[in-house]
Amino acid sequence: MSLVAAELERRGIATVAIQLLREIAVRVRPPRALFVPFPHGYPLGAPGDAAGQRQVIETALRLIETPSLAPPALVEFEPAG
């Protein structure tokens, strides 16, 4: 995933990757990543939880809009409430 993200960024597409394993992302260094506190197989949280999934996705996409970030931008997801 990170390698595909890097290729997209090189060609002018801004990316953000959901990441489950911090250890790997720190080594590979995708341009922008949101670390999520979910188990393998559950990158957006719980099945059927549309609101929760959407919160993760919106948080991830907002990283693309955040001007203060610099590469590699590796950010922790903190669920609201």
Place this chain on the structure above:
Amino acid sequence: MATIDSLRMADRMFVRTYPWRRIDPVPWTALEKPLSACRLALVSSAGMVLPGQAPFDPRVRGGDFSFREIPADAEVRALIDSHRSLAFDHAGMTSDPNLVFPLDRARELAADGFVGSLNGRHLSFMGSITAPGRLVDEAAPDAARLLVADGVDVALLVPV
């Protein structure tokens, strides 16, 4: 919480000893307009395919580096899990494919104006590629060319 220690021993050993390819320098595209004016594409590595598409091939040494195009109007429940890895629980994505290929969530974001529009196609890869040479040299550039030609501004990458 996904941690290396939560993996099976063989997978744990792999993750710790595998020579992960370090991205250096890290490329960066700064957004020049708000998300609400951007075209979004999804890129998932959950190994999902649609009926009629070839499943990912578990026999490819080093991992099947190909990708499938998923039309933006595809029915999310039609997606079929063809990911070969046994290193994660497939139950969640089987019961709700939005968990790994969030087509419905993307439609909601576009309908609400959070993003400007959705691309006409999204891309499906299968992760667990242990020999990424052809992914880096062939499939990723091919995928990027498609999305650039489509006018995609932002991509959300979802692993499994």
